[in-house]
Amino acid sequence: MSNPPCPAASANDIATIAALIGDPARTNILSALMGGQALTAGELSWHAGVGAPTTSGHLAKLSEAGLLVMERQGRHRYYRLASADIAHTMESLMALAATGPRRHRPPSPKDEALRTARTCYDHLAGRLGTALAGSLDARGHVIVGDGGALVTEAGRDFLAGLGAGLGAALADGNGDGAGGGRPLCRVCLDWSERRHHLAGRLGAALLTCSLERGWIARIPDSRAVTITDAGKQAFSTVFDITAEHLAPK
Amino acid sequence: MSNPPCPAASANDIATIAALIGDPARTNILSALMGGQALTAGELSWHAGVGAPTTSGHLAKLSEAGLLVMERQGRHRYYRLASADIAHTMESLMALAATGPRRHRPPSPKDEALRTARTCYDHLAGRLGTALAGSLDARGHVIVGDGGALVTEAGRDFLAGLGAGLGAALADGNGDGAGGGRPLCRVCLDWSERRHHLAGRLGAALLTCSLERGWIARIPDSRAVTITDAGKQAFSTVFDITAEHLAPK
DNA sequence: CGAACGCTTCGGCGGCGGGCGAAGCATCTC
DNA sequence: GAGATGCTTCGCCCGCCGCCGAAGCGTTCG
Numbered sequence: 001m002s003n004p005p006c007p008a009a010s011a012n013d014i015a016t017i018a019a020l021i022g023d024p025a026r027t028n029i030l031s032a033l034m035g036g037q038a039l040t041a042g043e044l045s046w047h048a049g050v051g052a053p054t055t056s057g058h059l060a061k062l063s064e065a066g067l068l069v070m071e072r073q074g075r076h077r078y079y080r081l082a083s084a085d086i087a088h089t090m091e092s093l094m095a096l097a098a099t100g101p102r103r104h105r106p107p108s109p110k111d112e113a114l115r116t117a118r119t120c121y122d123h124l125a126g127r128l129g130t131a132l133a134g135s136l137d138a139r140g141h142v143i144v145g146d147g148g149a150l151v152t153e154a155g156r157d158f159l160a161g162l163g164a165g166l167g168a169a170l171a172d173g174n175g176d177g178a179g180g181g182r183p184l185c186r187v188c189l190d191w192s193e194r195r196h197h198l199a200g201r202l203g204a205a206l207l208t209c210s211l212e213r214g215w216i217a218r219i220p221d222s223r224a225v226t227i228t229d230a231g232k233q234a235f236s237t238v239f240d241i242t243a244e245h246l247a248p249k
Numbered sequence: 250m251s252n253p254p255c256p257a258a259s260a261n262d263i264a265t266i267a268a269l270i271g272d273p274a275r276t277n278i279l280s281a282l283m284g285g286q287a288l289t290a291g292e293l294s295w296h297a298g299v300g301a302p303t304t305s306g307h308l309a310k311l312s313e314a315g316l317l318v319m320e321r322q323g324r325h326r327y328y329r330l331a332s333a334d335i336a337h338t339m340e341s342l343m344a345l346a347a348t349g350p351r352r353h354r355p356p357s358p359k360d361e362a363l364r365t366a367r368t369c370y371d372h373l374a375g376r377l378g379t380a381l382a383g384s385l386d387a388r389g390h391v392i393v394g395d396g397g398a399l400v401t402e403a404g405r406d407f408l409a410g411l412g413a414g415l416g417a418a419l420a421d422g423n424g425d426g427a428g429g430g431r432p433l434c435r436v437c438l439d440w441s442e443r444r445h446h447l448a449g450r451l452g453a454a455l456l457t458c459s460l461e462r463g464w465i466a467r468i469p470d471s472r473a474v475t476i477t478d479a480g481k482q483a484f485s486t487v488f489d490i491t492a493e494h495l496a497p498k
Numbered sequence: 499c500g501a502a503c504g505c506t507t508c509g510g511c512g513g514c515g516g517g518c519g520a521a522g523c524a525t526c527t528c
Numbered sequence: 529g530a531g532a533t534g535c536t537t538c539g540c541c542c543g544c545c546g547c548c549g550a551a552g553c554g555t556t557c558g
Binding site for chain 2: 013014015016017018019020021022023024026027031066067083085086088089090092093094095096097099143150
Binding site: 289290291294301302304305306308309323324325326 | 533534535536537538
């Protein structure tokens, strides 16, 4: 009883990882990569807001800890998040930050764009993302429960009819993802809307599908996406999403 | 394009929170509080492994950031986690730490006790927690999907029959918890088993029910719990959990 | 082949922040 | 009221770590 309980192997590792995320420059790097795309060290240096040497050091640390993976291509080095778990943890932290004591929160236009529609690692978030989840839930295509979601038979048929990518994503059925394979459908707590949006293989497929069809378009150097006119039309007719969910503020 | 993208209000807050978690002493404090109980500053000082003055500073910072809440009682000051979200974030970080590059991992006896059965904030985790979730899922009482779970009609009846606390917990039905009320049933990724266990109001009710009936008992100064002989019997007959899930290693 | 570019390593600077001892407030006990 | 206990505040020290400029390696281009 006199010794500290567990100079726990794990406790220390938690602190190590949290400390890695806990630096502003590194947070900027990780946030930039939450779009799911791989970025070069130079681009990340710009996002981080610090010089190239400093960024290099940060990237080395993040990679060594297994949070990032690097791929060399020509004279560029591309970095991306090592797994969806990292993105999940970041979202979790964002949700915490959003609930904390309200600091001065001047809602910038950029902020508003992010709240309207953005990518969260490899799926959709923001008003669009949560509206999509709400629509599928209301129609009984997925059942959004507490912290999770299931795809129904009807939903399977409906989604498979939307596109090839979605059909393939649905192939393996609802698994709980414990077997190593990626879960079909998870939910993610949206830090701006404080509601759930869809993640997992289904969420990823919905994003790529929306991009391929030109319903949304990525905004350079940002996680925000714009909803095209075709997209407004499509989301309205296919998913019954009202216009107010598709426009800023 | 020349300015850093978002000296983002939120990005900085994320870093702030992560940095708070990212100190070993503070991680120990938060881990100790993940048992869901409130602890005094003195007890936390012992868990943290640093002196009283240092601990006091840490507690002040954590409280100001909204991660902890304090309650004075006589000459003691009790601290506890401010919300289940904090616990969720910590679990998320533990999962990341567990997946990282395998460092030396000498499995101590204490470690093994934690893996067998422990509390995770206010619900059960470890082999017992995941076995419980698996049992309820296999019987169709809850549907554990990807990252979430739903209570079925049959499950509602079965669980309500187990005890008053469970019946009350089930009263409000499956909500997605976005409305401010606490979700009925969430899942939590178990960092030791890499499978899901049940959280939310249902998870909390299962824990209190198990404690009240003497199926499990808290181990002082630890998140681990012991499974009593009565508990072994009960979990086996009521939930069909095999003996191997109830014993260390 | 030399120049330009992208990224990393090295060396040194500076500041933030965790740590403790001593002292200051509370609260409970005798 | 005096003393003990629990916790906080203050003042100080010291080490870690983020940051940059300069230099070093690898790749690409003219």
